[in-house]
Amino acid sequence: MVKKRLIPKLLIVNRPFGKQEISVLVTTVGFQGERQVGDPVSQAKIYESQLVDELLVLNINSLPIGANRALVELVERLATETFMPLTVGGGVADLRDFAVLLESGADKVSVNTAALRDPDLVSQAARVYGAQCVVVSIDVRRQPDGRMTVVSGRGTVDEGHDPVIWAREMVDRGAGEIILTDVDRDGGSAGLNTALCRAVVDAVNVPVIISGGCGVANHFVEGFADGHAEGVSAGTYFSFRDQNPMQTRSHIANAGIPIRLLT
């Protein structure tokens, strides 16, 4: 049986370094207030040594991929220095961006705002690269009137879509995986939105990854057991604690969830 996945999220911003820009690892709270926490390649190697299942790399500068040399170089380095699956996103706007990232060593490409502007991009990408390469990232948050809606622009723009209906449309168009992030829970360490995850899982037949809110190891268990997620992704959780992925994996396994424990 396919194992449940533990997926560290590497949030990336570009910082000037001499005459060029480099990628640095940050965490956010509610998608705002970047805190620099390290070097993404070093961190990825540590994660690999601790047996994480894959990496999610998201650049949050909203730069076009074609203008983001630092991100492409980061993906190339990750694909050269680690041997695990990479999902890369942040600024993907068209098929050319898919090609650039896949050729740089990404295994899957995550698209978010571009799918909101042009849903047909998802269909086109699935036809060319196969559904297994096409990940649609959906950010959600609760609006003042109580509705839970899909948002963009780091959570500031209400796109109006119901997350479950939007996820189903994306899968109908060819998305092979959905990453669901609750912006209100990002960096809050108070637990995942398992109810929403479950609703999306029940509405689609592709794997669903839940993220936003992991603060203790049991939140991962809840994502799998209550949210029925195939994977749980977390950034902040791994950045400010002694918790390492292997301890977390043991906790998940002890709860009876199938997850890899040994090399």
Place this chain on the structure above:
Amino acid sequence: MSHQPSVGLIHYQAGNIKSLRSAFDWFNVAVRIVESADDFDGLTHVVLPGVGAFGHCADQLRASPAMDRLQDWVRVEKRPLLGVCVGMQLLAAESEEFGHHAGLGWLGGRVTRLRTNDPAIRVPHVGWNTVTVAQPFCGYDVGQTDDYYFDHSFAYEDLSAAHVLGTCTHGRSFPAIVGAGNILAAQCHPEKSQKTGLLLIERFLQMGAA
């Protein structure tokens, strides 16, 4: 290793060459991108990658200037070939992905969609899953189990048991590692399967060593 491997990666605009190249570089062997017949000179091992739709990959490979030489390498000279993901599926007789497409037919069998009515079984099949060795190959023993990373929606069906080296289950049991003599091919991604995958690549590099 008793010989110095020289590895060629077939580049036909349908593969994630970068990651496979990194995996072979890790073993400190010579690696070359192969785009034409001449690029085969001096090679000891050839790798056929593949990402994307079967039909697109098959068309690209058939149109490649390296295709005729690749066929001789595998079918006439019987030298080592590693197929990965769609590069593995292309060895089948046919695929039903987005219509009907003929494969190379070097192993036979058909490539069909992983279908399931079980809501717990999601397609694409993404993540780490267990491969159980079905017959001895490259130092692996029958019954041995290892976890590899998978990312696919289609898999082999009706493949001769003689060619099935390892199986995996996702809704149905499917051949995860296949082979015949000089051919080794994997549905999973050894280049993305951490130490487990690197070991498979090392074993491939030992194929054909006298």
